Every structure is written in C-alpha cells, then in structure tokens.
Amino acid sequence: MSRYQKFTTQTGKMPEVVINAWQAIWQIPPSDFGGNRKYIADFEVYNKRASDPNDTMVDIFIGIE
Numbered sequence: 001m002s003r004y005q006k007f008t009t010q011t012g013k014m015p016e017v018v019i020n021a022w023q024a025i026w027q028i029p030p031s032d033f034g035g036n037r038k039y040i041a042d043f044e045v046y047n048k049r050a051s052d053p054n055d056t057m058v059d060i061f062i063g064i065e
Contacts, residue, residue, distance in 0.1 A: 002038070002040075002041065002063055003035060003038075003063070003064050003065070004061040004062060004063055004064065005033050005034055005035070005061070005062045005064050006059055006060070006061055006062075007021060007025060007059070007060045007061075007062065008057065008058075008059050008060075009021040009056070009057055009058045009059075009060065010057070011049075011055055011056065011057045012055070012056065013053065013054050013055075013056065014050070014053045014054075014056045017056055017057070017058065018044065018056075018058055018060075021058070021060055022060070025060065025062065033062065033064050034064060035064035035065045036064060036065045037062065037063065037064060037065075038063035038064055038065050039063065040063050041063045042060070042061060042062050042063055043060075043061050044058050044059070044060050044061075045058065045059040045060075045061070046058055047059075
C-alpha cells in the first residue's frame with residue numbers, strides 16, 4: 001500500500017498554479033512531508049475545479065514512505 005502527502009494549489013491560471021505548487025513542494029524539507037519522499041508515483045488530480053483555465057485548483061499527491 002502506498003502513502004501520499006496531499007497538496008492543493010491556490011486558485012489561479014493554468015499552468016502557473018501547478019508550476020508554482022511544484023516549485024514550493026521542491027523547497028519543503030523531507031522532515032516536513034510526514035515521511036521520506038518515495039519518488040515512485042507522484043500525481044496531480046484535475047477535477048471540476050480545473051475546468052476553467054483562468055480559475056484552476058489542482059490536488060498534487062506526493063508519494064512518501
């Protein structure tokens with residue numbers, strides 16, 4: 001079974017909200033993830049909150065051990 005840490009972007013324009021979120025995630029120390037990064041399966045979830053490219057919100061899941 002895999003564990004993930006969930007991050008939700010701020011609302012804004014695509015692709016900036018996703019780029020900004022990943023840049024912020026890469027700056028987080030491993031100790032703040034709730035586990036060591038697994039680097040096997042990170043993924044983004046685009047649902048109805050991402051239907052407007054000018055007002056988008058996306059969930060990002062980071063695999064952790």
